[in-house]
Amino acid sequence: MNIFTLALANVRALRRRLFGLVALVSVAAAACLGALGIADRAQGATDADVKESSANRSVTVDKPDGRPDTPQLTERTVARLAKLPHIESVQHRAQVSFGVLTEAGDTVVLYATTYRPVLTPPVTESVRKDLFPLRPGEIVAPAASQGVDLSKLVGQEIDIETTRYVRQGEGTGVTSHARLVGVYDPTWQLDNPDAAYAADADVIKWAAQRSGEPEDSYLSTIGYDELTVVAKTAADVPAVTKSVQRLGYPAVALQQQLNALPAVLEMIKVVGQVLLGVLGVLAFVGAVTVTGALSRRRAQEIGILKAVGFRTRSVLTMLVTEMALVGAVAALIGAVLGVAMGSSAGALLRGSADLAPYVKGWVLLPSAVTLLLLLGLTVLVVVIGSLAPARRAARMSPTDAMKDW
Structure with a gap:
């Protein structure tokens, strides 16, 4: 019988005494894996979907108030900005207030807003699947207002x-x-509170009526309230921002607001890192404690092995291999529990409109490299923790080992 087979047989025979260590390490590994899985998936979504999303590539251009030498945001300005290098599109926003008369006699003041694909509101209820672009006479408002x-x-x-x-x-x-x-989540206020989306023709018509300017000349004289310039890539945003600013327009990039994960996901990421340290401590202390206790209880067994010719190195290898097998079993159980815990937590996070885009998929696992490193680290820490007590037990002489040590 070789050392590995003997160690496996011992683990089977001592499984009840090893249950505490397996449970301790597997639960810690599961919590760590679940948190890391959510954080890794969120980071991947940020890198793939958010960093190169149109919102993250957009630069907001405001009216040049106080700058008489700079033209207003007219159709000519849109065409001029569209010719700048690294520009994918220029999207406009016009706003004008209007009142909604309810059956109860209330008047809700909203702001008719032209729709920009770069900033699509989170619609919660609608009459059809694809609302945008809106048809004349249609409105999408916040679900609740005032x-x-x-x-x-x-x-x-x-x-x-x-x-x-x-x-x-x-x-x-x-x-x-x-x-x-349709209505959208009222907490989404990137187009100002109480924005109600309407067809471009309706918004321009109402804005022209309010200003007293003919509708057919409104865009060439008064123009839009705001423009959104979308760069071709996220890396082009700084250069595009400077190009717009050089033309005399106030320009601010949304990129800085989207570079970080939401606070909840950042917290989960930190928790995962803390749990990784806790896992290491628990696995190490558990291995030291269990290996020492088992070595004392198995003193006579070790004495017999030494008496029949097992060398110190062979006994040490057997004891360490036993702990390695225990660590491997705990790591595998922890991986299964971690998938369940991470997926359950992910399902809860998907209930939030702000967090749902970052937590996609039902099985949340970190990358294969991270997973293998975590499982390997679990086994390694258990082995390192078992070395000191296992070495002390393996060095005993047969005579001392046969005593009640």
């Missing part, structure tokens, strides 16, 4: 009131109808 639940009106025709310019500082209300085709 204490009024607008989600109950999805699919209905609603009364709206816009303003028509009369003279300086004076306007008159104009009542019309629109269909509420």
Whole structure:
């Protein structure tokens, strides 16, 4: 019988005494693996989906207020910016306030906003799957605004009131109808609070009415409230930002807001790293304790092995191999439990609209390299922890080992 076979037989015979160590190490490994799996998947989503997303490649261009020498954000400005190097597209935003008249007699003031594909709101309820681009007469509003639940009106025709310019500082209300085709999560406020998306033609029509400017000349005179310039790659964003700023326009990149993971996922990442250290400590202390205790209880067995010709190195190898097998079993059980724990936690995180894009897939595991390193580290720490007590037991003479040590 070789050393490995003997060690395997001993582990089977001592499985009840080894259960505590296996449970301790496997649970610690599972918690560590689950946290690392979520953090790794979130980091992968950030690298693949977020860093090169259109939002992360976008530069917001505001109106040049206080800069009389810089043209407004007109159609000509859009064409000029589109010709800059490394530009993929230029998307516009116009806003104008309007009122929604409810059956209860309330008036909810919203801001009709043109839709930009770079910043799609998180729609929670809609009349059809693909809402955008919107058709004339359609509106997508926040699910709740100013204490009024607008989600109950999805699919209905609603009364709206816009303003028509009369003279300086004076306007008159104009009542019309629109269909509420969807609502979005009101916590999403990148287009300002109470933004309601409408077809470009409707927004420009209402904005022209409010300003007193003819509708057909509005975009060439007053222009848009904001432009979003989308760079071809995330690496092009700094250069694009400087190019826009050199033209005299205030320009701010969204990239800085998207470089980091959400706070919850950052916390999970830190927890995973802390648990990795805890796993190492638990595995080491558990191996030292269990190996020492078993060596004392198996003193006579070790004495017999030494008496029949086993060398110190052979006994040491047997004891360490036993702990290596225990560590391997604990690591494998921990991997299975870690998948279950990580997937359960991932399912909870997917319930959040902000976190769902970062936690995709049902089986959450870190990369294969990280997984193998974690499993190997678990076994290695258990082996290192068993070395000192195993060496002391292996060095005993047959006579001393046969005593009640």
